[in-house]
Amino acid sequence: MTYLLALDQGTSSSRSIVFDRAGRVVTLAQREFRQIYPQPGWVEHDPVDLWQTQLATARDALKQAHLRADQIAAVGITNQRETTLLWNRKTGEPICNAIVWQDRRAESTCAALREAGHADTVLQKTGLRIDAYFSGTKLKWMLDHVSGARAAAERGELAFGTVDSWLIWQLTGGARHVTDVSNASRTMLFNVHTRQWDDELLALLDIPKSLMPEALPSSAHFGEIQAEWLGAPLEIGGVAGDQQSALFGQACFTAGMAKNTYGTGCFMLMHTGERFQVSQNGLITTATAQPSGPSQYALEGSVFIGGAVVQWLRDGLRAIESSSEVQSLAESVPDAGGVVLVPAFTGLGAPYWQPDARGSITGLTRGTTIAHIARAALESIAFQSAALLDAMSRDAVAAGGVPVSELRVDGGACVNNLLMQIQADLLGIPVVRPAVIETTALGAAYLAGLHSGVYGGLDELSKQWRAERTFHPTLSRERAAEKMAQWEHAVRQTIAP
Numbered sequence: 001m002t003y004l005l006a007l008d009q010g011t012s013s014s015r016s017i018v019f020d021r022a023g024r025v026v027t028l029a030q031r032e033f034r035q036i037y038p039q040p041g042w043v044e045h046d047p048v049d050l051w052q053t054q055l056a057t058a059r060d061a062l063k064q065a066h067l068r069a070d071q072i073a074a075v076g077i078t079n080q081r082e083t084t085l086l087w088n089r090k091t092g093e094p095i096c097n098a099i100v101w102q103d104r105r106a107e108s109t110c111a112a113l114r115e116a117g118h119a120d121t122v123l124q125k126t127g128l129r130i131d132a133y134f135s136g137t138k139l140k141w142m143l144d145h146v147s148g149a150r151a152a153a154e155r156g157e158l159a160f161g162t163v164d165s166w167l168i169w170q171l172t173g174g175a176r177h178v179t180d181v182s183n184a185s186r187t188m189l190f191n192v193h194t195r196q197w198d199d200e201l202l203a204l205l206d207i208p209k210s211l212m213p214e215a216l217p218s219s220a221h222f223g224e225i226q227a228e229w230l231g232a233p234l235e236i237g238g239v240a241g242d243q244q245s246a247l248f249g250q251a252c253f254t255a256g257m258a259k260n261t262y263g264t265g266c267f268m269l270m271h272t273g274e275r276f277q278v279s280q281n282g283l284i285t286t287a288t289a290q291p292s293g294p295s296q297y298a299l300e301g302s303v304f305i306g307g308a309v310v311q312w313l314r315d316g317l318r319a320i321e322s323s324s325e326v327q328s329l330a331e332s333v334p335d336a337g338g339v340v341l342v343p344a345f346t347g348l349g350a351p352y353w354q355p356d357a358r359g360s361i362t363g364l365t366r367g368t369t370i371a372h373i374a375r376a377a378l379e380s381i382a383f384q385s386a387a388l389l390d391a392m393s394r395d396a397v398a399a400g401g402v403p404v405s406e407l408r409v410d411g412g413a414c415v416n417n418l419l420m421q422i423q424a425d426l427l428g429i430p431v432v433r434p435a436v437i438e439t440t441a442l443g444a445a446y447l448a449g450l451h452s453g454v455y456g457g458l459d460e461l462s463k464q465w466r467a468e469r470t471f472h473p474t475l476s477r478e479r480a481a482e483k484m485a486q487w488e489h490a491v492r493q494t495i496a497p
Contacts, residue, residue, distance in 0.1 A: 029060030076444030127285025176223035238447025240289035249443030266306035282351025301388030
């Protein structure tokens with residue numbers, strides 16, 4: 001039997017999963033870690049927490065599977081993207097907390113860049129909008145605000161990385177400072193056409209090039225894990241940002257295929273093949289996870305608050321004791337009773353791009369109960385995703401393609417049958433849940449397996465993909481349109497000055 005180990009470093013927890021050659025989960029280990037909120041709009045992680053919880057889960061997964069490290073063919077890494085770290089090259093010590101992708105502190109820098117007329121340059125080179133979401137302006141903030149950081153960077157003493165680079169640095173004992181093209185494409189500093197760090201963009205943000213990791217294809221030799229960590233040396237053969245990794249794990253290898261991941265946020269990607277397409281509908285363009293070869297791209301829409309709205313119900317409102325209770329609470333009422341919740345806790349992402357928006361609940365009456373709010377919270381995830389798919393389909397048609405005909409789904413919240421049915425009803429197309437919903441980790445395992453020779457090619461991986469359940473729309477298109485209009489009205493109220 002051949003096994004692959006995937007390290008899945010997410011926004012709220014670190015997980016490690018052992019897969020067999022057929023892509024089935026053998027064991028899964030998970031550990032949550034602390035979320036740090038220094039002030040409104042700021043979100044941080046302790047880099048040591050990310051490393052230690054990830055290492056612990058890797059050890060846990062191997063132990064649960066009764067496997068030795070030398071029985072693992074290769075290791076893949078997938079990670080929360082855009083989260084930004086800066087550490088000392090000599091000691092390996094981080095110079096400050098990681099700034100998380102949700103963090104908005106760099107918005108003033110972004111506003112200045114937009115005001116100075118740099119938006120089109122950034123868009124054409126990177127496929128991205130100028131937004132505090134991406135790593136580049138977070139890195140600039142660190143250099144400008146952490147004592148001694150800029151001087152140390154100018155001396156070549158510091159290393160920048162997204163979470164994948166940080167983990168690889170630790171796993172290889174500082175031997176490798178690398179990333180992959182999918183993570184690099186999320187920094188606002190990487191030219192996705194040349195697949196190189198862009199001198200003009202680095203200069204725009206006053207970032208020394210010496211900070212940057214080497215960017216490799218997503219399936220490549222990223223280094224060797226030191227034997228001390230897992231008991232034997234292991235090759236890291238695949239790396240991808242979590243959303244591109246999920247697209248890969250869903251076997252969406254060709255233009256027109258789309259997936260949506262329901263995690264802390266929601267992330268919808270549609271493969272566009274080798275076509276670099278600039279969205280006319282508020283989406284961004286990103287490099288896909290891929291082995292070596294011509295560059296491939298996807299259109300992406302990001303919802304900043306997806307499953308996190310359920311965490312808010314649990315931890316903020318204390319409406320439920322565990323996230324698993326939300327479905328039964330929401331199902332205790334036939335609908336949301338006119339309540340619409342817009343969870344703009346950290347601004348609104350695509351296709352709205354309103355960084356200063358804050359959450360709202362409209363339609364409250366004396367008859368509103370916590371169950372109505374819970375249902376509105378679930379609906380908010382589906383509404384935001386439906387707005388993304390509509391934008392995606394319009395872009396596809398404009399480029400001579402066809403609208404998305406089915407949506408493959410994954411992520412923790414996709415196990416919620418009510419949410420998936422609401423999603424299918426709003427979209428008017430089948431929503432397909434795969435047999436293996438751990439597609440983010442699976443994508444990393446597949447990339448590592450391709451590099452190590454476990455798999456012969458993409459056709460073999462396509463044949464492994466299997467559906468577990470398909471949710472077909474039951475709502476009339478007229479009623480779905482009415483509900484979407486109600487949602488858009490609530491969004492307009494939320495972002496009104």
